[in-house]
Amino acid sequence: MKKLSRKAVSVWLLMLPAVSLADDLAEIRRQIDALQQEYEARIHALEERLSAAEEEAAEARSQAQAAEQAAGTAVAAAQTTIAVEQERPGTFNPAISLILQGSLNSYSQDPDDYGLPGFQLGGEAGLPAEGLTLDETELVMSASVDQLFYARSTFGLHDDGDGTEVETEEAFVDTLALPAGTGLRFGRFYSDIGYLNRVHSHAWDFRDQPLVYRAMLGSQYTDDGVQFSWVAPTDLYLRLGAETFRGARFPGGDATDTLGNVQTVFARFGGDVGSSHSWQAGLSQMWVNDVDRSSSGHAHGDEGEEEGDSFTGDSNLTIADLVWKWAPNGNPTDRNLILQAEYFYRNEDGTDIFTEGGDSALLDYDGRQQGFYAQLVYQFMPRWRIGARYDWLESDNDLAIINAGGLDPDEVLEETVFNSDSHDPSRWSLMADWSPSEFSRLRLQYNHDKSQPVTDHQWTLQYIMSIGAHGAHEF
Amino acid sequence: MKFVIKQLPLVCLLLLSRVATGQVSVFACEPEWAALAQEIGGKHVSASSATTGMQDVHHIQARPSLIAKLRQADLLVCTGAGLESGWLPVLQRRANNPAVQTGAAGYMEATQYLKLLDRPLQVDRAAGDVHAQGNPHIQLDPRNYPPIAQAMAGRLAEIDPQHAGDYEAGLSDFLQRWAAAIDGWQVQAQPLQGVQVVVHHDSWPYLADWLGLQRVGTLEPKPGVPPTSAHLSKLLQQLQEHAAAAIIRSPYQNAKAADWLSQRTGLPIVVLPSTVGGNAEAQDLFGLFSDILQRLLAITS
Numbered sequence: 001m002k003k004l005s006r007k008a009v010s011v012w013l014l015m016l017p018a019v020s021l022a023d024d025l026a027e028i029r030r031q032i033d034a035l036q037q038e039y040e041a042r043i044h045a046l047e048e049r050l051s052a053a054e055e056e057a058a059e060a061r062s063q064a065q066a067a068e069q070a071a072g073t074a075v076a077a078a079q080t081t082i083a084v085e086q087e088r089p090g091t092f093n094p095a096i097s098l099i100l101q102g103s104l105n106s107y108s109q110d111p112d113d114y115g116l117p118g119f120q121l122g123g124e125a126g127l128p129a130e131g132l133t134l135d136e137t138e139l140v141m142s143a144s145v146d147q148l149f150y151a152r153s154t155f156g157l158h159d160d161g162d163g164t165e166v167e168t169e170e171a172f173v174d175t176l177a178l179p180a181g182t183g184l185r186f187g188r189f190y191s192d193i194g195y196l197n198r199v200h201s202h203a204w205d206f207r208d209q210p211l212v213y214r215a216m217l218g219s220q221y222t223d224d225g226v227q228f229s230w231v232a233p234t235d236l237y238l239r240l241g242a243e244t245f246r247g248a249r250f251p252g253g254d255a256t257d258t259l260g261n262v263q264t265v266f267a268r269f270g271g272d273v274g275s276s277h278s279w280q281a282g283l284s285q286m287w288v289n290d291v292d293r294s295s296s297g298h299a300h301g302d303e304g305e306e307e308g309d310s311f312t313g314d315s316n317l318t319i320a321d322l323v324w325k326w327a328p329n330g331n332p333t334d335r336n337l338i339l340q341a342e343y344f345y346r347n348e349d350g351t352d353i354f355t356e357g358g359d360s361a362l363l364d365y366d367g368r369q370q371g372f373y374a375q376l377v378y379q380f381m382p383r384w385r386i387g388a389r390y391d392w393l394e395s396d397n398d399l400a401i402i403n404a405g406g407l408d409p410d411e412v413l414e415e416t417v418f419n420s421d422s423h424d425p426s427r428w429s430l431m432a433d434w435s436p437s438e439f440s441r442l443r444l445q446y447n448h449d450k451s452q453p454v455t456d457h458q459w460t461l462q463y464i465m466s467i468g469a470h471g472a473h474e475f
Numbered sequence: 476m477k478f479v480i481k482q483l484p485l486v487c488l489l490l491l492s493r494v495a496t497g498q499v500s501v502f503a504c505e506p507e508w509a510a511l512a513q514e515i516g517g518k519h520v521s522a523s524s525a526t527t528g529m530q531d532v533h534h535i536q537a538r539p540s541l542i543a544k545l546r547q548a549d550l551l552v553c554t555g556a557g558l559e560s561g562w563l564p565v566l567q568r569r570a571n572n573p574a575v576q577t578g579a580a581g582y583m584e585a586t587q588y589l590k591l592l593d594r595p596l597q598v599d600r601a602a603g604d605v606h607a608q609g610n611p612h613i614q615l616d617p618r619n620y621p622p623i624a625q626a627m628a629g630r631l632a633e634i635d636p637q638h639a640g641d642y643e644a645g646l647s648d649f650l651q652r653w654a655a656a657i658d659g660w661q662v663q664a665q666p667l668q669g670v671q672v673v674v675h676h677d678s679w680p681y682l683a684d685w686l687g688l689q690r691v692g693t694l695e696p697k698p699g700v701p702p703t704s705a706h707l708s709k710l711l712q713q714l715q716e717h718a719a720a721a722i723i724r725s726p727y728q729n730a731k732a733a734d735w736l737s738q739r740t741g742l743p744i745v746v747l748p749s750t751v752g753g754n755a756e757a758q759d760l761f762g763l764f765s766d767i768l769q770r771l772l773a774i775t776s
Binding site: 054135144147150166174176177178179181183202229230231232233234235236237268269270271272275278280325327329330331332333334337382383428438439467470472474475 | 501526527529530531534535536537539540541543544545546557560561562563564565568569570571572573576577578600603699700701727729
């Protein structure tokens with residue numbers, strides 16, 4: 001093409017009258033140069049267009065091939081199913097998600113001295129460390145095992161001073177194919193009693209658990225056991241269940257019975273009111289037999305094994321819970337409101353051994369404890385929520401010395417953790433959080449904490465981030 | 476005792492069967508699939524939808540009432556492709572109903588029967604709420620319904636073989652009426668070819684693909700991320716240079732962003748039902764598409 005254009009230019013030159021003026025010649029040369037440049041630019045553009053067209057054609061061919069292949073596999077696979085899934089690698093891998101949490105905490109009292117007078121603490125009842133701290137990191141994996149079973153495990157990673165401690169919080173199997181609305185769960189799992197007990201920490205609406213959970217369930221009760229549940233075939237949601245647990249974890253203390261030392265039953269009801277309101281109410285009972293638990297009154301302080309109270313006997317807990325949610329037209333994205341309250345009543349009966357300086361006193365202990373919390377969380381615009389919560393606890397413990405064992409009886413009655421000193425722990429909490437997406441949340445919370453007679457002003461700035469599989473949240 | 480144990484499977488079967496109502500109970504995640512099941516199954520089917528046309532199906536709470544409904548269902552029909560991943564798995568696990576577990580005959584995902592549009596080459600949450608398997612809002616192209624209807628009729632016949640003939644008849648009747656309706660709509664829709672629109676969320680690619688609409692912008696900066704002022708100003712600038720014909724949003728989407736842009740550009744806002752029940756006119760599948768066309772044609776005239 002270039003040659004052709006040059007020839008054309010030469011022919012045109014020959015046809016020019018033979019004017020021999022030098023000036024004219026120079027002018028002609030310039031014109032030729034300009035023409036040549038213009039032609040070359042055009043040719044270059046054409047070449048570019050040609051190669052682009054060739055690329056497009058190739059892409060179209062490969063797309064057509066891919067479509068043909070997809071169509072082919074689909075037909076082979078099952079009549080009309082299109083094989084969207086088949087190309088994805090790792091389809092059989094379990095859903096994996098990792099939840100990272102951390103916080104900045106400030107307390108006006110020493111968190112190591114935290115306690116709830118009248119209650120023996122255990123489990124994860126302590127306060128998070130002061131200052132910048134990494135909270136629990138959760139690793140969750142789940143998948144269907146086969147057509148009959150579904151399995152999920154949750155590992156919690158905590159710092160324990162020297163290194164990282166891994167805790168198996170959950171590792172359970174659900175049945176998928178039992179008939180008539182029944183289901184079995186076995187392994188280690190959060191008991192279904194109450195409303196918040198089975199909710200993972202990253203899904204809490206406040207940074208910490210209500211005081212009733214901290215005092216009576218060690219924050220959350222998870223243990224090795226079996227759960228049977230039944231869902232009624234009715235439009236009103238009704239779920240009944242029973243569980244038996246090993247009982248070695250707080251509030252239990254010793255596993256002496258083959259079928260477990262902790263038993264529970266629970267009933268849950270729920271429904272909608274119009275398209276904007278929904279509710280759920282529950283009633284649960286937990287029996288802990290042959291408790292044998294030693295613990296001091298404080299969460300972290302005086303760790304000496306030989307000091308403090310050791311309770312032996314039975315402990316029965318009753319929980320009533322109610323959750324009411326509002327979301328205009330059932331769309332919680334813009335605005336929504338959650339009202340939630342739970343009431344706990346516990347009765348403990350047995351003996352307490354109080355140890356101090358190597359001497360032990362034996363006491364008869366009969367405790368009746370109750371408490372509740374109520375909270376309101378309001379999302380007033382997309383991504384922003386505010387919340388308020390009130391906590392209250394009361395204990396009415398009867399103590400009588402059977403054998404002072406060389407200790408001063410008055411001092412024993414004064415210093416045992418079961419002595420509440422007529423103080424009813426209470427707490428006010430306010431929080432605001434911002435969630436840029438479903439997978440991230442930043443939260444500021446203030447607690448006006450009267451767990452003990454002296455008020456503790458607690459401030460927390462917290463982050464919760466989850467990566468990996470999209471977790472589905474329960475109501 | 477021995478008698479009881481021997482009879483246990485029979486008792487269980489009785490409890491499982493649909494003796495009580497005699498109808499196949501269909502739990503649809505979205506209203507369009509409930510409507511389709513009703514079209515095919517007629518009187519043999521009682522279909523209900525977990526969500527309404529006024530709800531954003533991405534964000535539904537796994538409410539107790541939904542668990543109660545799924546417990547009683549014989550067939551679960553959902554869109555799939557991750558659209559319901561925030562709530563459906565909880566319902567399935569809590570309902571204690573083996574009939575509707577993933578993989579069972581009573582579990583059906585509509586997106587399994589189509590080739591999805593806009594399948595991302597790269598999946599990263601930094602890009603927003605992207606669906607790895609492609610855009611799941613398939614209900615807005617009427618040409619997508621025949622393969623799904625076929626599959627659904629098959630499932631109904633499998634679950635309720637007694638009435639297999641009726642389901643087949645229901646299917647062919649629906650397909651016939653549907654094909655005729657599509658022909659009519661396509662004639663009506665000719666003026667919409669090439670019309671440029673701004674959408675709230677990227678939930679209209681199938682409609683655009685069918686009608687030849689051109690999506691020139693979205694109010695959301697990234698899928699699932701609420702509109703930001705920075706993004707809207709950029710969009711405004713773009714629209715001042717190259718005008719579009721209208722702004723499209725669903726009835727459940729926040730009106731603020733669309734109103735803001737409309738005031739500054741003078742573009743009309745078209746609130747389109749995104750499914751059956753999205754407004755008073757879209758009461759069944761036929762009404763849905765007729766209404767969508769009518770509202771869109773109003774901007775071109």
